[in-house]
Amino acid sequence: MASRLVAIESADDPRIAEFRDIRERDLTGRQNRFIAEGTVVLRMLAEASTSGSFTTEKVLLLRNRVDGVAPILERLPIEVPVYVAEAEVLDRIVGFHLHRGVLALGRREVAEVDLVDRLSERSLVLVGCGISNHDNAGSMFRNAAAFKADAIFLDETSCDPLYRKALRVSVGSVLSVPYQRQGTGLDILTRLAANGFAIWTLSPRGETDIRAIPPADKMALVVGTEGEGLPPVVLERFNSARIPQSEGLDSLNVAMATGIALFAMASAVKRI
Amino acid sequence: MASRLVAIESADDPRIAEFRDIRERDLTGRQNRFIAEGTVVLRMLAEASTSGSFTTEKVLLLRNRVDGVAPILERLPIEVPVYVAEAEVLDRIVGFHLHRGVLALGRREVAEVDLVDRLSERSLVLVGCGISNHDNAGSMFRNAAAFKADAIFLDETSCDPLYRKALRVSVGSVLSVPYQRQGTGLDILTRLAANGFAIWTLSPRGETDIRAIPPADKMALVVGTEGEGLPPVVLERFNSARIPQSEGLDSLNVAMATGIALFAMASAVKRI
CATH class of the missing domain: 3.30.1330.30 (Ribosomal protein L30/S12)
Structure with a gap:
């Protein structure tokens, strides 16, 4: 040595x-x-x-x-x-x-194969749009690793999860959970939907209680930027889910919401 | 004006x-x-x-x-x-x-009546032991407010949740969720148990899956300090629960774990 x-x-x-x-x-x-x-x-x-x-x-x-x-x-x-x-x-x-x-x-190392093509017939993935805060990005990877998500897709406006602080908050999970950061949120979701994914956007005004989402072989949870949330063009086109909580409060921050929603979805498909 | x-x-x-x-x-x-x-x-x-x-x-x-x-x-x-x-x-x-x-x-304003005595026959409370990080303390209050916990008990070694940063992270929930900060963790839990509370400590090695905790009229979720977790004297004496997750990873941080566990317990007792 x-x-x-x-x-x-x-x-x-x-x-x-x-x-x-x-x-x-x-x-x-x-x-x-x-x-x-x-x-x-x-x-x-x-x-x-x-x-x-x-x-x-x-x-x-x-x-x-x-x-x-x-x-x-x-x-x-x-x-x-x-x-x-x-x-x-x-x-x-x-x-x-x-x-x-x-x-x-x-x-x-830059992957030559598109991440969507590398996913199996049973996949749970997380999609982040406009995730600009490094703590939140890191926490999302940590949650994905904890609840056995197969991959993370970040849109091109999200921050780099390899940034030192995001990496540290993720406890290194940015290095273990496969991810891709490119394209718009709508591009990513359209691609996933075309590949058979049930898409669930997360929003305080989502229609379906997160605990009632029907399990499917391929599922994607979509979370938006802190503050503004997901863009209307995304919210209108796909299923939406909400985490039940007290009314009249600010919604949970995106890291916490992601953790709870992934916990619920991973439970639904018996990943955990 | x-x-x-x-x-x-x-x-x-x-x-x-x-x-x-x-x-x-x-x-x-x-x-x-x-x-x-x-x-x-x-x-x-x-x-x-x-x-x-x-x-x-x-x-x-x-x-x-x-x-x-x-x-x-x-x-x-x-x-x-x-x-x-x-x-x-x-x-x-x-x-x-x-x-x-x-x-x-x-x-x-210092309350003259002990907080335990002010709880109703149907109560969900959160207990924090050795919560020294202000972000985590704030986040615990925010979670408690979101998932309709009735009160928070902090042991005397936990930080002051009125500290500016904790208050800000809680989005003001320190001002809406009743709390008390005094005594040892064991004192608090012994008192709650004597008042009919089912006590569930949260630990990566907990015996019961958090999703399988039997609902009860009075329930307490107990979370420990970041790093060391709950002291053995507490873990040995009460029921323990775990959040199911990938093995071989560091456990989730205490704020995230509290959010997920409260979500599960509030669901179990149909608070949310």
Whole structure:
């Protein structure tokens, strides 16, 4: 193990350039590259890397975290460099005090086959439209993983779930739940409907109680942006469901609503 | 309306001292006084003030927000002062850029009757032990309001739900759902059990599927601290329930788990 570690003595070292000033870089986007932060997410990245959907390009650790993540490092291909720095250097690299001390640079491999075509005859999927908040995006992936959804479709206006904070909130589930982010919400739903999916939009004014949705082999739950909800063109065209709750309150936030609705739908189709 | 407004020209004005450096003050606690932030929370405070459980002591507004909250101000007793400041003064008062521009100082009236004694023969309550995160505390209140729980009991190690951020995340539900924060978790549960409550602790290793809990007139859902979960002394003594989910994942966070479990229990007793 020790022979694999490469000490970084200067924040200017070009080998760790991708980790520099993380917060600013996060905002500009990285084109399928992303920062995995923390032990749990690193473990998920190492696992996802064995399936070919993701690659671990390099790891950067606080020296005193090396022992804790040694079992994960052993699972990474030997050519993946593992850089190690003392706290003072690491903080200068990333631009703030990095409490967790575990970072990796990952790359998402672009799938050549459309995700809809990879779904089986029994599928439960989640569709997000205009999900702009990274916490909510991360939480949606975590819920999808917990309640055994097969895939997530995000429209092109939704945020990148590989953004560091979304990834962290998802507890790494962005790396385990297959997803696609492209097209409009209507494009996605039209495609899913043409492939036999029963589409259920979630809205406080939905017609069907979420607990009464008839089970089907292929089901899609659709949730909209915080604030505005789903666009009328989507709400008009598909079935709508609601989570029963007290009247006169603001509707639950999209992360919570997604968790409860997926729990109900996964129960209906006996996934859980 | 205009006659009621009192212009504040200086951040040092003693009349608005309680709003000064809000963030620092939040951390030291205010002994049943609290800051309500935003239009929705102000509305909830005005409503709660009519019931006698809370009092609105004063309001501080950004000048351009006055029209928007005028209907709420009309509901407040005429003796409640409404201070108004321009953005520059307001930001200097609170110590940061206050985007929302709507603040009030509220006071919680201490109830003389124990909350357990005020519960009816059909009650669904939530108990939180060691809930230290303000977002989670706020979210628990929001869930309780959504799914018609009658009360929340927090143990003495849980955080103050009147803290500004918890109140905001709860969308003001801390002002509408009756609660008590005192004693140990075991004290609270022993008292509830003696009053005929079926106690269900929530844990990833709970014995009963949350969907299979038998309905009862009096039910209590118990959730524990993030990270450690409920203490063994509590888990051993009462019934335990689990939310079915994928194995090998971290359990859902306490806010999400509470939402799903309350949804299931409220369904079981036909509250929703």
